[in-house]
Amino acid sequence: MNFTSGQRITNRDEDFIINEAIDNNGSWILKVEGISELVKGKRFVFDTHIDKEIRVLNPIDTELIADTDYGYRKTKLFIENQMRSAPVYSKQITVAHKAAFNLAAYQLEPTLKAFDLPRPRILIADGVGLGKTIEVGIFLSEMIRRGKGKRIMVLALKSILGQFQQEIWNRFAIPLVRLDSDGISKIKSELPANKNPFEYYDKTIVSIDTLKNNAKFQHYIEKTQWDIVVIDECHTVANTGSLRGGLAQLLSTKCDSLILTSATPHNGKKQSFANLVNMIEPLAIKDDTNYSKEDILPYYVRRFKFNIDDESVRSNFPERKVVPIHANLTDAENAFLALQQKIKFDAINSLNAADIQNDLFGRKSPRKQKRDLLFAIGLFKSYMSSPEAALSSVENRIKKLDAMTDQKELVENNLELLNQLRKQLQHIIDAKQDAKYQTFKNELIRLKWNGRKNDFRIVVFAERIETLKALKQKLQQDFELEDKVIADFHGSLTDMEQQRIIEDFGKADSDYRILLTSDAGSQGVNLHYFCNYMFNYDIPWSLITLEQRNGRIDRYGQSKTPYIHYMIAKSELKGLKDDLHIISKLKDKEEAVYNSLGDAASVYKLYNVTAEEDLVTMAIAGNNERLIDQPVEAVAEDAGFDLGADFWDDATPALPVADPILEQASLFANDRTYYEALILQLKSDGYLNLDDAQFEGDLLEVKHTKELDRILYDLPHEAKPQKIGDVYQLSLYKEEVQQAIADARKKKGEWAKFHILYELHPVVRFLMTQLEASVDKNVGLVAKLSQLPEGVAYFVIHGMVSNNLGQSVLSDFFVVPMHIDGGLQGKPLPFEDFLKAQQLDKELFTESITDNDLAKLQSLLPEVIDFARQLHMGQQQQMLQWDMEKKLAVYEEKLRNWKAGKEQQMQQEFGDKPDFGFLKRRRENKEFEFKTILHNSSRYFKDLTSLNGDAYLKILAVFYH
Known part of the structure; x- marks a missing residue:
């Protein structure tokens, strides 16, 4: 027997899909993924030389049995479960809109744009504070719904691992295992020394510094493949020569989908930005130093606050107040x-x-x-x-x-x-002659801030750790502050210390009244939940850094007016006055950007913190205010900028999507009735005890049992009930969940009490799997309905087609109408049309089904399968194949153009140079690199667009009269 990718097989009484079939000298090595209850989602390798009972699933073997439940509840639930579990292939949003966030059209764009690419990969480069984490969550949930998000790895700054993990769980119910210092220690104590944690845990979040500094983890990465890799603050990995950059390049080859995020994703140099684009699509750019905006536009989205037209979104950005505070030097x-x-x-x-x-x-x-x-x-x-x-x-x-x-x-x-x-x-x-500190202290007194429990919170940014230490000591003395009131945050703290401080500061019951932080706290962290006062104790010599600082409290979701204070030294001393004026101008520049352009990096077009600092240094060195005040084109030319003025400063065009959200068909009037029926059915079948799950008002409460605790082993412990017997509380109303998220900020260590009730929640997936287990394998349920035409049976079928990668690329629910005595009654029709025509979402009445009726229906199966393959799935598959072949032709042309461009570059770089020594090795390395990219890209896309064998058909149910 021959095996191919995409086939469904049965082995050891469980069902699997083949992801890869390798001929092994007369036997087969099969890399498979489980699709039946006990093995669903798990991956295995079978050797047919050992497992001799492996066989390909055949829908003709389906056994039809009568559904005797009231109103054919089990039949409806079984079909509904299949529809909610099966991969979808729409280019619209199908499930993320149900998650716990305020829906805004602009946040859907990164995912919708990614769906237009052969592989969903994209750079999210929205401005500071626009909610890139939410956009990542939307993408993850949609990919999970498409069956392409089982294995996920997120790389984030060590200070925000907990923040990111909590946000993705609270809003999207996607569990990430946090591999910080504590998480790694736990793994070492629980897993065998040779166990790869990235194979044991499907979804993880880790700091890239943890990975680059841990040789064992790098070894694990080389042996692992992910569905999705997310790299937050990706500007830190743009240099491919660094350990971070090299690791990111490796990870980009170890996943199907890649999401990069950063408000400042490049340093103004084409070569550097090309490194990021090449991670997303290696064939996007032929020449890393000479490419156009059109070459990269498909691979990124970029928007600023003032590009958002949605008034409900704009209202979440209260206008900030800027307060300059001048300190006359002593x-x-x-x-x-x-x-x-x-x-x-x-x-x-x-x-x-x-x-x-x-x-x-x-x-x-x-x-x-x-x-x-x-x-x-x-x-x-x-x-x-x-x-x-x-x-x-x-x-x-x-x-x-x-x-x-x-x-x-x-x-x-x-x-x-x-x-x-x-x-x-x-x-x-x-002698306490420090004018700036005295002025700062007086300002706090003017604001009636004493560091007491009821005082408002303050964030203070300073570049130097010595400044932070001195501020802490002086504030403690002058305001008699206890240690618990004042926090100092900087990059030399451990990941656990950083996460603890950030989480604590964001809780209502925190003792912290003031956070002293270096610029390590200027990226990614949320400081706005209970804080709207910020001081720039010193002014960084980079507008990019200044914008990032201000964005910690001036961001989406800030409920109060943000007050941004600037401590500005003043002196009439000759020379010094000019230098101080230059520094003060940076504050004015950032404010002008805030009120007009929306992106601080667009002022000098250097797109690099160090380059901006060097520019200010030259302005002070030459007493040349013009350098930081002249038109941007002149500055860019002086600084050697090469990415192009119109290349990055404008927002990407809005996607012309008329209806971005697809509402899917259902056999139930609404989600509430579906979940109520599901719980009732599982109790009737003995899969749940009477008190294991029930609705209490609008909340579905599911008991945390030992079995559930074992199955959901990879949920964050903060997301689980405290002890066995407590309950998960799931709500259909996102407003209720969002309020729970807000309430969780009131107390240290707490996560949201209520979770969103939708089909991606792990507890819901458990319940759906239990329902699937209640219907035996290769069984189709039969329902008799008097409203149907007499003598006609409607076979409900799920058809799936896979590509050579083992990925499902076509999933279709349709109905084959048959005469009871044989022969086709009409053309196969979409199940959604049948559902509406026969009003299956309304109350149905159970009727008696005889053994004779079942036997007649059973005898029709060979014909049904034949018609389903030839008249429906065969046509669907052919249309899909044509579409795939057109895409393949376009991609092959792209491959040829890219190859020609690379060969021309090689000729220009090495054509007339000696072919020995260092130059020879360099040429050979480059040739090997681009040939590898060419080979891997060509093979991947051919496998991606090649349909494999006949469609897999599953008989779900039969409705007849």
């Missing part, structure tokens, strides 16, 4: 900064203008003067954070000098000068 501070300015101008006077404007960071002019200039600017920048930060920088430099033997004549090596700077800084700190 005499001691002016004296210190006067010395800093002297160092700066002495260096400037020794340099040409070109050295500063074009080559400040290069080596074309004497290094000494530029080193002195950069030292002076660095000293200024550290002091703009705090005198403690500046003191730390000076003291660190002094320590380095002690270990140096070769000390060149640089200012930063002048021990006498460094000691003088240290003495002045120590005096400022000891």
